[in-house]
Amino acid sequence: MRDEFRADLHIVSQLLVDMAEGIRSAMRQATKALLTADRQAAETVVERDAEIDELYRHVEERVCDLLARQAPVASDLRAMITALHVAADLERMGDLAEHVAKTALRRHPSPAVPAELRTIFTDMAGIADRMAEKIGSVLAKPDADLAAELDRDDDAMDDLHKNLFSVLLGDDWPYGVETAIDATLLGRFYERFADHAVNAGEHVVYLITGETASPSN
Amino acid sequence: MRDEFRADLHIVSQLLVDMAEGIRSAMRQATKALLTADRQAAETVVERDAEIDELYRHVEERVCDLLARQAPVASDLRAMITALHVAADLERMGDLAEHVAKTALRRHPSPAVPAELRTIFTDMAGIADRMAEKIGSVLAKPDADLAAELDRDDDAMDDLHKNLFSVLLGDDWPYGVETAIDATLLGRFYERFADHAVNAGEHVVYLITGETASPSN
Known part of the structure; x- marks a missing residue:
């Protein structure tokens, strides 16, 4: 029974690692689409979101199956509930990558991000990528110190998010309202991606x- | 055992109904704060979000306790997993109401929403309120037809969200970038509130x- 539980748990963990890899790749591709007006990269992200959703369903099915067959208690039960939480966060991170890709598609062939904001979005994407990588690592091999680093990454993301608003609200913002709206939403997508990474890490x-930890922020 | 399960399930349902009432009241107060620059209403929403988070923790504890003690299978197990999903959606709806309240606070004593957008936000808030009410009703008394109405409400919310962008992007938008950014984020908060209501309903x-249903959107 105990060995069977360990084997099942390992399968669930592997599905979560696959999800983490999927959403990391999705956000990388979405950023590429955004910064280089790469239509194909954007379309790939939109198409492949279904795979992440499918992995999410598999995690849920496995967990339900495991709860029904093995009736775990204490820390084993806690592991199952945690797996559901992490899967939900990862699924949402995939959606956010898809939102970035769709913004790139909506503006294509124009770039959705003007020159003045490229550095900020490149940096936000860099942090998002690092966070997605860490989630994958702590899921593959639990490491509380590495998971705790996600908080610091999130602080850096919040700083960039504030910088973004100062550029948008500067007297010399030359692009008008439409580009500011796109940038506002894009900023929020990266920032929420980081929030979900923090939640998953917690x-x-x-x-x-x-x-x-406190409920999701 | 069966009676005990029913009694426990009833407690979980009641907690979810309490959460639904809490987030409905939060969004009403947040909208009041937004449209009338009512600082006290805004502060109440921010303070009381902790109560919604607390209810969320109670749902999780009850469900875990119930899974551990009773090891439900089949439809009983499904009811438990569903309760976790619904609680997560409601908790997030509370956060979104808090975001609306914080936007009102940030602009106080100025109104965050200019005259041209009051009708749109009043209508969005009206739909959000209706959806929160329906979630509370279907949790108190399951009704698939009523739950299905949430999809239509969400369509109406999406239409208003599109209207909002046409006003913001109109040639005669007189308010500049800062007000457009606030309106963009506020629009997203109401729209996401509706999305979570749809998810909870599903x-x-x-x-x-x-x-x-498909994973959360």
């Missing part, structure tokens, strides 16, 4: 240390 | 009919 920390 | 429908 769930993994909870699993490792038993210390609870 | 989970309840799934519980009633066994028909699955």
Whole structure:
């Protein structure tokens, strides 16, 4: 029974690692689409979001199956509930990558991001990528210190998000309202991506240390 | 055992109904704060979000306790997983109401919404309120037809969201970038509130009919 549970848990963990890889790749491609007006990259992200959704369903099915067959308690039950939380965060991160890709598509062949904002979005995407990588790592091999780094990454993302608004609200913003709206929404997509990474990390920390975190932000 | 499960399930349902009432009241107050620059209403929403988070934790604890003690299978297990999903959606709806309230606070004593957009936001808030009310009703008394109405409400919300962008992007938009950014984010908060209401409704429908819906949008 115990060995069977471990084997099932391993399958669930592997599905979560696959999801983390999927959403990392999605956000990389979406950023590429955004910064280079690459239509094909954008379309790939939109098409492949269904694969991430499918992995999410698999996690849910596996967890339900495992709860029904094995009736785990205590830390094993907690691991199952945590897996559901992490999967939900990852699924949403995939959606956010898709939103970035769709913004790129909507403006194509024009770039959705003007020259003045390229550095900020490149940096936001860099942090998003690092966070997605860390989520994948802590899921593959639990590491509370690495998971805790996600908080610092999120602070850096928030700083960039504030910088974005100062550029948009500067007296010399030359692009008008439409470009500002796109940038506002894009900024929010990257920032929410980071929030979900933090949530996912907190769930993994909870699993490792038993210390609870506040509800999602 | 069966009676005990029913009693526990009833407690979980009641917690979800309390959450639905909490987020409905939060969004009403947040809208009041937004449209009348009512600082006290805004502060109440921010303070009381902790109560919604607390209810969310209670749902999770109850469900975990119930899974551990009773090891439900089949439709009983499904009801538990559904309760977790619905609670997560409601918790997030509370956050979105808080975001609206914080936007009102940030601009106070100026109104965050200019005259030209008051009708759109009043209408969006009206739909959000109707959806929150329906979620509360279907949680108190499962009704697949009523839950299905949430999809139509969401369509109406999406139409208003599109109207909002046409006003913001009209040649005669007189307010500049800062007000457009606020309006863009506020529009997104109401629209996401509706999305989560649809998700919560789909989970309840799934519980009633066994028909699955696609992952959250």
